[in-house]
């Protein structure tokens with residue numbers, strides 16, 4: 001992991017909802033955006049608060065019409081997280097949103113470029129101490145006139161890059177726009193430059209990071225549903241974050257935006273950039289040694305056990321004892337399954353040997369007991385009392401290396417994967 005680039009810092013929020021810091025070495029901030037209409041006040045507030053409850057630090061709303069900015073005033077009274085107004089085409093919406101008390105404005109240089117209009121928005125935000133995100137998008141950045149000529153001209157700067165003209169165009173647009181802000185001595189700015197092409201996202205943010213010291217809002221736009229868009233988004237964003245680039249993230253899915261928040265938080269936890277809340281599940285991918293219905297068991301563990309526990313304990317669910325103990329190294333609680341049985345370990349100590357049906361309830365019982373001990377200060381997460389001693393494969397589990405070597409492993413159903 002490359003140490004994070006220290007950018008300028010902007011602050012989003014107020015006394016009532018709290019202040020979120022973006023950049024300047026602050027923890028990476030998770031954002032999402034409402035899918036519903038802002039003028040539907042009750043639904044808008046409920047949606048924002050649902051995302052906040054799931055862990056979103058900031059939520060953005062669209063304000064395409066006057067009725068949206070009119071509703072925003074009431075929305076701002078009821079939310080419990082900082083809110084950003086997403087403004088396109090109509091600079092007046094930005095002015096109205098500022099008046100309504102929004103915490104941040106997003107402008108798109110691709111569709112609000114009139115210098116006087118931009119100046120009016122800058123002045124309004126400056127007066128209220130509200131930051132602005134300058135968000136260029138591949139989809140809206142191409143200039144309608146002279147597109148081919150300009151793309152060719154600018155593309156020379158990144159001649160070896162397959163999307164060099166887009167890189168150059170986005171950087172040029174940002175530079176032009178930032179000149180307006182610099183003339184107003186306004187630096188309360190975040191930058192984003194999104195594309196649906198993950199490789200281009202990595203390259204554009206890498207180039208922007210070299211050129212500007214404003215905090216960067218990372219995102220892959222129009223990534224698709226969670227199924228198709230997750231890997232596209234996470235591969236680009238985690239690469240950038242691992243390279244020390246990025247101060248806030250928004251993952252975009254064409255499905256429930258709660259998943260954007262969950263996946264962004266999980267990404268940050270996996271990168272060691274956020275402390276995990278709740279269980280970290282380690283599960284074996286299964287192989288030809290499997291002798292319990294592991295896929296079903298893991299799904300049940302996710303559904304039943306994970307919501308019951310608060311502490312970030314590591315729980316390992318392994319299908320056998322051949323590699324299980326090694327693969328579960330570091331787990332606080334682990335189960336190794338054998339021939340329709342499971343042996344449960346807590347902090348390395350064997351505590352139960354149960355049938356397949358009893359694995360889930362007993363695992364839950366042991367996890368809760370361990371959590372209670374940690375809360376009472378009688379145990380510590382990540383601390384082993386003894387090294388795990390693998391059970392006797394035949395005597396205790398009726399399975400394992402000897403049985404496998406003897407070719408006596410029974411075939412079992414592996415459940416539904418869908």
Ligand code: SF4
Pocket residue numbers: 284285286287288289290318319320321322323324327
């Ligand atoms: S724990 Fe056992 S069954 Fe699971 S992948 Fe490892 S070796 Fe295979």
